[in-house]
Amino acid sequence: MRPKIITFICVIGYLSVVFTFPQVFSPQIKKLGVFVPAIYGILVAANFIACVGLWYFKQWGVQLYVISIFAKLLFYILSNQMGFGFYFNIILSFIFILILLRFYPKMNQNL
Amino acid sequence: MLWVLFKESLFFAWQSLNSNKLRSFLSLLGITIGIFAIILVFTIVDGLESNIRGSIQSLGNNVVYIQKWPWDFGPDYPWWKYINRPVPKYYELDELQKRCKSTEAIAYRMGKRRTLKYKSNSIQNAVVAGISHDFYKIKNFDLTSGRYFTQNETDAGYHLALIGASIADGLFPNEDPIGKEIKISGHKAVVIGVIKKEGESLLGISFDYQVITPFNFARYFLDPNSENADPIIYAKARPNVSNAEMMGELTGIMRAIRKLKPLGEPNFALNETSLISKGFDGLFDIIGTAGWIIGGFSILVGGFGIANIMFVSVRERTNLIGIQKSLGAKNFFILVQFLGESVMLSTIGGFFGLLITYIITALGKDVIDMDISLTSTNIILGFTISILIGIISGFIPAYSASQLDPVEAIRSN
Numbered sequence: 001m002r003p004k005i006i007t008f009i010c011v012i013g014y015l016s017v018v019f020t021f022p023q024v025f026s027p028q029i030k031k032l033g034v035f036v037p038a039i040y041g042i043l044v045a046a047n048f049i050a051c052v053g054l055w056y057f058k059q060w061g062v063q064l065y066v067i068s069i070f071a072k073l074l075f076y077i078l079s080n081q082m083g084f085g086f087y088f089n090i091i092l093s094f095i096f097i098l099i100l101l102r103f104y105p106k107m108n109q110n111l
Numbered sequence: 112m113l114w115v116l117f118k119e120s121l122f123f124a125w126q127s128l129n130s131n132k133l134r135s136f137l138s139l140l141g142i143t144i145g146i147f148a149i150i151l152v153f154t155i156v157d158g159l160e161s162n163i164r165g166s167i168q169s170l171g172n173n174v175v176y177i178q179k180w181p182w183d184f185g186p187d188y189p190w191w192k193y194i195n196r197p198v199p200k201y202y203e204l205d206e207l208q209k210r211c212k213s214t215e216a217i218a219y220r221m222g223k224r225r226t227l228k229y230k231s232n233s234i235q236n237a238v239v240a241g242i243s244h245d246f247y248k249i250k251n252f253d254l255t256s257g258r259y260f261t262q263n264e265t266d267a268g269y270h271l272a273l274i275g276a277s278i279a280d281g282l283f284p285n286e287d288p289i290g291k292e293i294k295i296s297g298h299k300a301v302v303i304g305v306i307k308k309e310g311e312s313l314l315g316i317s318f319d320y321q322v323i324t325p326f327n328f329a330r331y332f333l334d335p336n337s338e339n340a341d342p343i344i345y346a347k348a349r350p351n352v353s354n355a356e357m358m359g360e361l362t363g364i365m366r367a368i369r370k371l372k373p374l375g376e377p378n379f380a381l382n383e384t385s386l387i388s389k390g391f392d393g394l395f396d397i398i399g400t401a402g403w404i405i406g407g408f409s410i411l412v413g414g415f416g417i418a419n420i421m422f423v424s425v426r427e428r429t430n431l432i433g434i435q436k437s438l439g440a441k442n443f444f445i446l447v448q449f450l451g452e453s454v455m456l457s458t459i460g461g462f463f464g465l466l467i468t469y470i471i472t473a474l475g476k477d478v479i480d481m482d483i484s485l486t487s488t489n490i491i492l493g494f495t496i497s498i499l500i501g502i503i504s505g506f507i508p509a510y511s512a513s514q515l516d517p518v519e520a521i522r523s524n
Binding site: 018021022024025026027034035037038041042044045048049052110111 | 149153156395396399400403404406407410411442443446487488491492495496499502503506507510513514
């Protein structure tokens, strides 16, 4: 049984994917380089897949979530997009990661 | 092993798409329209941008325009501040040439639309410009035939003219224009050169429809003191001299020439081409964002369509999934199989979207006579979006299929 807080994190994650996916082909991201939209898109897709993993209460979901969050932060730093959203993202993501780590041992280890 | 898995999953995916052709067609239509909408807008914006930037580039990055009116694209243009300013004068050019050290060349130009005649042929509203000799050092243009003015010819105001390619075609359809006498507002001028065709420009900056004459000859039919003649003094910076440095010196000299008080407002404007670029940046951002929003929603709808069809596909093949799992198929295999189907579906949709974009831009290029073509960047972007939408919309159905219990799956109808 999935705890309600994980459901909440997943819903937030799905919503953030719906809103960040269009950014993949936004003029701002496109300006950064030919392959930048593809890289950013992979990060968004990884974030989404991680949320699916969390929804099914799988350990790989947490692992992928942590990797995708750090990769996304690295992307924002390298592309110099560190506005208010960036810091808000850091705080929210770290809170979520702490919650997820608390439930990590109880999660399913299989695919 | 991975290759075999990938090949098999693609085979299954292809079989599924092939067995439900209408359903596959309808579900990929959403992606096709989405990719078409967004890539078409990006292609048009890129084409317009490159055309306008090319035109701006042809004005010269290191050239400063001394004019009456400043280039300002803001909503609140304070025209009342500038309306009483004098236009740049030809004698100011002489002073600037004598005093300015940071410039490689300084030139003067004025121009207005006039009627041209040669025998029974005539062209109305051709731009006729009167220039100082160093104009060729500022503006890059090549001649297909003939020559440029000599220093003596420009200084003395010989009745000579260089004509643009379209003017040459219009006045001299079947003969060589060099040496022929044309009439500019009734004043005779001998054609000594034809400027190479430049093509259409969105900014309307092209020598194709222009006639260039020496300033002292142009004074017969253009009034240099009139604002209608749009007099401009161009200053080109020396190599290794920045525009800012040159503008500092030009400001000082112009203030001295016009005898302005040290703290008084300048009554001239120094304009740079970067100002035009900045003006257009905002416009391109708006068009790009509009296209992004329209295309983004189309793609989202297409993505939901694919997700829907994948859920139906999983439901239909639940028995088959059960049999595959009972025969030893791993969860990962089932996942890749359905994900492959979804990605294949959206990639095919994206391919058709790009194909339609390519066809439309190829047809449109001939109609609007402008270089608009599907770039490799936009092709990569189109395929990237297609693959991503395939992964995102197909992952949940694929994962739910991979998690099915084989016994329950076989039992289901």
